[in-house]
Amino acid sequence: MTLETLAARLEALESRAAIESLISTYANAFDRIDPVLLRTIWHxxxxxxxPGFGEGAGPEGVVAMAEESWRKMPHMHHWMSNPLIHIEGGVATATVAADCLFHDIETGPVQVSGLYHDHFERREGQWRFTARRFELHFLTPLENWKPIAGSETFVGI
Known part of the structure; x- marks a missing residue:
C-alpha cells in the first residue's frame, strides 16, 4: 500500500467520523436544549x-426555529440510526433514519419517525451541514403514555 493510498483511506475515515459526529451532535443539541451546541454544526x-415543525436558514435561523420547537415540545429524545453516507472529496450526502419521542405541551407524548436527507461540505477543514431535510414517515400520539421512573418530569401528565 502506498502512502498516497493510506492517506486517502485515512482522510475517508476521518471524514466519515466527522459526519457521524455532526449527526449525533444534532440529536444531542435538540434533546439537551443547547442552542450553543446547535449553532456549531451548520455552515x-x-x-x-x-415540514410540519419548522425551518431555518443559517445557524441563527436554525436556532430560532429550534427555540420555537423547544417552547412547544420541551422534552425531546432523538435516536438516529443507519446512516448511509456517501463522500466525494469535500462534499457528502447521507440519509439517516430517525425515531423521536416528543412531549408536546398541547397534544402530549408523540412518536415521530422518518428519514433525514443530509448534505455536508468540508470548508476550511471543517465538515458541517449545508442542508438537512426531514421526511416524515409517521407521527403517532402515545395515548396514556406516562413515565413511571427517570430523571425527567413532564408537566401536565
Missing part, C-alpha cells in the same frame, strides 16, 4: 427543513 448558508 453560514445552511438550511434545515422540518
Amino acid at each position: 453560514a448558508d445552511a438550511t434545515l427543513e422540518l
Whole structure:
C-alpha cells in the first residue's frame, strides 16, 4: 500500500467520523436544549427543513426555529440510526433514519419517525451541514403514555 493510498483511506475515515459526529451532535443539541451546541454544526448558508415543525436558514435561523420547537415540545429524545453516507472529496450526502419521542405541551407524548436527507461540505477543514431535510414517515400520539421512573418530569401528565 502506498502512502498516497493510506492517506486517502485515512482522510475517508476521518471524514466519515466527522459526519457521524455532526449527526449525533444534532440529536444531542435538540434533546439537551443547547442552542450553543446547535449553532456549531451548520455552515453560514445552511438550511434545515422540518415540514410540519419548522425551518431555518443559517445557524441563527436554525436556532430560532429550534427555540420555537423547544417552547412547544420541551422534552425531546432523538435516536438516529443507519446512516448511509456517501463522500466525494469535500462534499457528502447521507440519509439517516430517525425515531423521536416528543412531549408536546398541547397534544402530549408523540412518536415521530422518518428519514433525514443530509448534505455536508468540508470548508476550511471543517465538515458541517449545508442542508438537512426531514421526511416524515409517521407521527403517532402515545395515548396514556406516562413515565413511571427517570430523571425527567413532564408537566401536565
